[in-house]
Amino acid sequence: MFAEIGRALALIVHRDVEVWQITGVSIAVSTSAVVAAVAIGLPLTYVLAGSGPRVTRVGMWCAHSAAALPTVVVGLTLYFVLSADGPLGWTKLLYTRTAMAVGQLVLTLPLLIAVVLGALHRLPASANEALVTHGVTPARRMAWLLWEVRTAIASATFLAFSRAFTELGSALIVGGNIRGATRTLTTYIALEYNRGDDARAIALGLILIAVALTANGLMHAFMTEQ
Amino acid sequence: MTRADRTLIRTRDLLVGYRRAAAAVPDVDLSPGLVWHVTGPNGSGKTALLKTIAGLLQPIAGSLERRFAQRSCRAIYVHSTPYLFAGSVRRNLSLARPAREHLESAAATFGLGPMLDRDATILSNGEQRRVALARAIAGRPQLLLVDEPEGGLDEEALAAWRACMVRAIEEGDTALVVATHRPIAFDGIPVREIRLLPYRT
Numbered sequence: 001m002f003a004e005i006g007r008a009l010a011l012i013v014h015r016d017v018e019v020w021q022i023t024g025v026s027i028a029v030s031t032s033a034v035v036a037a038v039a040i041g042l043p044l045t046y047v048l049a050g051s052g053p054r055v056t057r058v059g060m061w062c063a064h065s066a067a068a069l070p071t072v073v074v075g076l077t078l079y080f081v082l083s084a085d086g087p088l089g090w091t092k093l094l095y096t097r098t099a100m101a102v103g104q105l106v107l108t109l110p111l112l113i114a115v116v117l118g119a120l121h122r123l124p125a126s127a128n129e130a131l132v133t134h135g136v137t138p139a140r141r142m143a144w145l146l147w148e149v150r151t152a153i154a155s156a157t158f159l160a161f162s163r164a165f166t167e168l169g170s171a172l173i174v175g176g177n178i179r180g181a182t183r184t185l186t187t188y189i190a191l192e193y194n195r196g197d198d199a200r201a202i203a204l205g206l207i208l209i210a211v212a213l214t215a216n217g218l219m220h221a222f223m224t225e226q
Numbered sequence: 227m228t229r230a231d232r233t234l235i236r237t238r239d240l241l242v243g244y245r246r247a248a249a250a251v252p253d254v255d256l257s258p259g260l261v262w263h264v265t266g267p268n269g270s271g272k273t274a275l276l277k278t279i280a281g282l283l284q285p286i287a288g289s290l291e292r293r294f295a296q297r298s299c300r301a302i303y304v305h306s307t308p309y310l311f312a313g314s315v316r317r318n319l320s321l322a323r324p325a326r327e328h329l330e331s332a333a334a335t336f337g338l339g340p341m342l343d344r345d346a347t348i349l350s351n352g353e354q355r356r357v358a359l360a361r362a363i364a365g366r367p368q369l370l371l372v373d374e375p376e377g378g379l380d381e382e383a384l385a386a387w388r389a390c391m392v393r394a395i396e397e398g399d400t401a402l403v404v405a406t407h408r409p410i411a412f413d414g415i416p417v418r419e420i421r422l423l424p425y426r427t
Contacts, residue, residue, distance in 0.1 A: 126309040129282050133303040134322040134365055144321075148312055 007199035012206065019200075023207055026184040029097050029171075030164040033104030037160055040105075041112040042153070046142045048113070049120035050128070060117055066110030071103075072169030078103050079173050095176040100184070103170035108160035115159065119152030120145065151223050158219035162212050232257045233293055234301075234369050234401055235279055240288035242274040247286045247425040251275055254420055256369065256401055261391070261415050264405040266422035272405035275422065276303055276371040279403065294368050302367040306374040308358030310346040315357055318346045322365030332364035335390045336383060352378040359387055363394070370394075371403045376410075388412055 012019070048059040080086050082094040093099045127148060131141045146153065168186040175182035177191060185208045192201040235256035241247040249271025256262055256279075264272045277283040278290065280303035294300040302322070310318050315338055319329050333339050336356040341349070346357055355378045362370055370391075376384055392412050394400040403420075404410055410417060 124309055126305045126307065127311070129277070129303065129305070130309050130311075130321070132282060133280050133301065134361070135300070135302075136321060144311060150312075 004198045004202055007203075009203070009206075012203050016203070019203060019207065021180070022183050022185055022188050022204070023211070025097065025182070026165060026186070026208075027211065029100045029184060030104060030161055033101045033164045034108055034157060034161045036101070036105050037108040037112050038153075038157060041109050042116065042146055043142065045113050045116045045120065046146065049117055049145075056117065056121055060114065060121070063110045063114035063117060067114050069107070069110075070169065071107060071167040072173065074106050075103055075170030075173030078106065078170065082174065094174060095178060095182060097175070097182055100171050100175040100182060103174050104164035104167065107167060107170060108164050111163060112156045112160050115152055115156035116146075116149060119149035123148055151226050154219055154222045154226075158215050161215050165215070166208060166212060232259075234258065236289075236291040236293065238289045240278075240290055241286040241425060242271050242278045242283065243286050243425065244274060244283065248274050249422040250425050251288075251422065252420060256403065258368075258399065258401040259395060259415075260401065261395065261410065261412050261417045262401070262403040262420055263410055263417050264403060264420045264422060265407070267424070270422040270424050272422055273306070273373055275420070276373055276403060276405055279303075279369070280371050300367065301369040301371060302362040302365050303371040304358050304362045304373060304375070306377065308354060310349070310354050310357055312347055313345070314343050315346045315349075316342040318357055319361050319364050321361055324364040324366065328366055329364045332360040335363070335386050336360040337386065352380055352383065355379055356383050363390060367400065369401045369403065371405075373405050375404055376406065376408065391415075 045059075049056055051059075078099065079094065081088050082091065082099055083089055084094075093102070123145065127145065128141070131144055136144065166186060168190060171177075171182075171184050172187045172190065175184065175187060177183050177187040183191075185204050189201050189204045189208070192198075192204065233255045235254070237251055237254050239253070240251040242249050242251060248269065249266070251271075254262070264275055266272050274283060278285055280301045281292075282303060292300070311321070315333070316329070319333060319338075319342075324332070330339075333342055336359060338356060338360055341353070346354070349357065355375075359372070359375065362372075375387065379387060388411075391400075391402050392415055395402060395412070395415050402412075
């Protein structure tokens with residue numbers, strides 16, 4: 001066991017080219033998924049929060065339910081949608097990084113909406129009323145209110161990144177683990193484990209943990225600053 | 227121009243409240259140059275009336291006609307427990323995007339000059355109320371609706387608030403509506419009472 005860990009560390013220290021290329025793909029795919037989730041999720045959440053208590057409750061329930069979706073189910077659904085005879089087969093996105101990012105977007109968007117919607121819901125009504133009564137335009141109102149819940153947004157963003165970065169099911173099914181293209185840390189770990197190359201699997205696992213912990217550290221630094 | 231021509235708000239058979247009627251409002255024509263004092267026991271709908279006039283609540287029944295001149299800030303409502311946004315006092319005062327001189331004048335009126343760059347959310351209750359009032363006044367509203375304006379203000383802030391409102395009213399471009407249980411007096415400005423009673427079906 002210790003020998004395997006030693007070999008794993010050696011792979012990292014000696015900068016195994018493939019390991020670092022795969023790390024780059026993982027970070028790029030997960031970052032694009034999270035950026036898309038933030039870009040879509042924040043305006044959507046703001047609209048849900050301002051649509052009355054009933055819509056907010058239903059939105060919260062849907063977001064919580066969708067956040068609990070198993071990654072393989074998301075991957076499988078997306079596979080049927082993107083496969084050649086699926087409704088979006090013509091896009092030829094299956095087994096591409098874009099398909100993997102879309103899968104991770106589906107996984108992270110509900111998480112982001114659930115956390116931010118909860119935070120907006122907890123703001124006193126007087127916050128929005130103060131903006132309305134001072135004649136603040138709808139676009140500026142959204143910016144002011146989202147700024148009030150920025151720590152929740154930061155928390156949700158990093159949680160979303162962690163979920164995207166560490167998921168395996170969707171990436172494996174819609175990415176296909178193609179060497180040099182759609183191979184990510186999690187799909188490569190699964191492959192090396194099946195092959196019996198424990199050292200490489202451990203090295204990849206250590207990098208995965210290091211990146212996830214770095215994201216977590218950044219989140220805590222931001223929240224402490226705020 | 228007659229006072230009738232300058233009416234900002236005209237109500238007829240107005241019922242206000244949250245989802246269900248809380249108060250029947252006597253017919254009023256709100257015009258500048260006066261202080262309108264909304265009185266009534268707890269739960270009589272004072273806050274609901276102010277919010278309805280400000281456009282934050284819909285009337286339950288009756289009519290409410292707004293006759294504001296074309297200007298960006300028409301009616302500003304100040305909560306009895308105001309919400310201040312994260313960031314500096316200056317950021318809060320800039321909410322209605324006032325001209326710089328209006329912002330600085332409002333800050334000076336309430337003695338906020340030295341604390342413009344302080345975090346607004348860690349101020350005392352009285353200081354937060356001063357910021358909320360200054361924020362509203364900086365927006366130069368045609369109609370200022372203030373819920374319990376004098377709670378938490380010290381004597382100096384009270385005097386500043388009254389003097390500021392007297393000046394604004396005398397200049398003729400602001401009408402003031404105040405909801406409070408206490409008697410109010412503004413030097414030389416007539417006060418009209420709007421007495422609310424809980425609505426009974």
